[in-house]
Amino acid sequence: MRQLLLALAIGASCPLAVSGTARAKPAHAASAAKPPADTPDKLETVVEVSVLHGTHEQREVDSRIGNMPELSQGPFAKYASYQLLSRSQLRLSRGGKRQLKLPNGRLLEARLEDILPDGSSRLVASINRPDANDFLPLLEVKARPGQSFIVAGQSYKRGILVLVFKVVR
Amino acid sequence: MNADTKRLHCYLDGEMSRDEAEAFRARLVENPALCEQLQEMQRVGALVRGWAAVAGARGAELVEPTLNRVQNAERKRARQTTLGYAVATVLLLALPWSRQAPELAAPAAPAQAAKPSAAAIERVEAGDKQAQVFVLGGSTTPVVWLADDAPDDDAQEQQDPG
Numbered sequence: 001m002r003q004l005l006l007a008l009a010i011g012a013s014c015p016l017a018v019s020g021t022a023r024a025k026p027a028h029a030a031s032a033a034k035p036p037a038d039t040p041d042k043l044e045t046v047v048e049v050s051v052l053h054g055t056h057e058q059r060e061v062d063s064r065i066g067n068m069p070e071l072s073q074g075p076f077a078k079y080a081s082y083q084l085l086s087r088s089q090l091r092l093s094r095g096g097k098r099q100l101k102l103p104n105g106r107l108l109e110a111r112l113e114d115i116l117p118d119g120s121s122r123l124v125a126s127i128n129r130p131d132a133n134d135f136l137p138l139l140e141v142k143a144r145p146g147q148s149f150i151v152a153g154q155s156y157k158r159g160i161l162v163l164v165f166k167v168v169r
Numbered sequence: 170m171n172a173d174t175k176r177l178h179c180y181l182d183g184e185m186s187r188d189e190a191e192a193f194r195a196r197l198v199e200n201p202a203l204c205e206q207l208q209e210m211q212r213v214g215a216l217v218r219g220w221a222a223v224a225g226a227r228g229a230e231l232v233e234p235t236l237n238r239v240q241n242a243e244r245k246r247a248r249q250t251t252l253g254y255a256v257a258t259v260l261l262l263a264l265p266w267s268r269q270a271p272e273l274a275a276p277a278a279p280a281q282a283a284k285p286s287a288a289a290i291e292r293v294e295a296g297d298k299q300a301q302v303f304v305l306g307g308s309t310t311p312v313v314w315l316a317d318d319a320p321d322d323d324a325q326e327q328q329d330p331g
Contacts, residue, residue, distance in 0.1 A: 073305040075314060122291070136315060137296050143288035153315040160317075167288070 044093045045112050045121040046168040049100055051086045054079030054152075055159035068164070070150065079159060089168065092123070102127070104156045106135060108163065113140070120144040121167055127151070143167045173203055181210055287311060 052065060059081040061071065071082050090098040092112035100108040106127050113122040120142050127136040141149050145167050154161040179185050180193050197204045287309035290302050299316045 070305045070308050070310060070312065073308075074303070074312075076305075133296060135296075135298070135317065136294075136300075136313075138292065138294035139290070139313060140292035141288055141290055141311075147288040148310045149288040149290065150310055150312040151315070152312060153317050155317040 043115070044091060044096075045115065045123070047090045047092060047110060047121075047123065048166045048168050049088050049090060049108065049110075050084060050164040050166075051088075051102060052082045052162040052164065053085050053103070053156060053159055054082045054162055055157070056080050059083070071162075076152070076162070082162065085161075092121075102154070102161065102163075104154055104161060105129065106154065110165075116142070118144070123165075123167075125151070125165070127154070127163075141165075145169045173200075174206070177203070177207055177210055180207070181214065 050065070052062075052071075054071075054076065057080060061081050062083045064084045064087075065071070065082060068082075070076055076082075085103055088100055090100065090110050092098055092110060094112050094115060097109055097111035100110070102108055106129055109126050109128075111124045113124050115121055121144070123141050123143065125136070125139045125141070126133075128134055135154065136151065139151065143149060143165075148164060148166040150162060150164050152160060152162040176185075176193055180190060185193060197207060287304070288311055290311045290313060293300050293302060293313055295315055298318070301314045302311060303314070304311055
């Protein structure tokens with residue numbers, strides 16, 4: 001058994017040694033030592049909120065929406081067309097919050113909870129009528145710049161509202 | 170041990186010459202007590218020989234499996250050693266490929282390596298509403314879909330314009 005362990009140890013140690021060498025290559029050493037370029041000690045995040053209106057009207061999909069394949073799938077496909085109602089950028093500082101009034105009278109409140117070491121933002125959002133918890137009391141999301149998430153389902157003018165959140169930076 | 174007992178032992182062990190043995194046998198005929206002592210010693214001797222035979226057979230029963238176990242253990246150890254060296258050889262042969270493995274040759278920046286493929290919905294509190302979180306095919310964007318039972322203001326207005 002001792003010989004078996006010795007033989008295994010010899011074999012196992014060799015790849016480890018090589019992988020260590022590969023990681024220590026000078027070409028990569030500098031980039032590994034530096035913090036990621038997109039994870040500075042930033043204190044704020046910018047979130048773009050697009051408010052879409054899905055209806056059963058036979059219209060073209062608003063070209064300003066851009067490429068959103070989701071709108072032709074799943075429950076989104078029940079609506080014939082989508083129009084862009086508004087597009088806003090919310091600049092959120094750590095711990096700070098911003099509000100955006102939605103077309104249906106509800107209030108979207110977004111707060112930057114934290115910026116994580118990997119550069120992603122932890123966002124907290126809620127959608128309510130003022131001083132009430134009537135729709136979405138709490139949504140907590142972790143997203144990196146460039147990533148999106150969608151909140152949909154609110155009734156509005158014989159259709160629905162689709163809120164597309166995108167972390168810009 | 171008296172002289173007769175010593176002679177008995179010598180007789181039983183075959184240590185007497187032919188003449189001595191002949192003289193001792195004549196003495197046995199004349200001395201029934203000595204003869205009886207001889208017979209007793211012969212019985213004990215027979216018992217001892219019988220026990221020794223049984224013990225020998227039993228010993229053989231024990232020794233053989235033990236030897237077999239030792240041999241099996243040696244063969245097993247040899248196989249394990251061979252296996253160990255075979256694994257070590259495979260690992261050594263795999264070194265050239267491991268050097269060329271992309272994740273080793275060009276390690277990604279830590280942030281890139283840790284980058285999740287999509288935003289992560291970590292918590293949803295929808296009150297008494299039914300909330301669904303899903304990702305549609307071909308997309309990585311998470312969707313939070315809530316059933317809205319609030320009255321549609323516009324629809325109400327159209328139904329009840331006044």
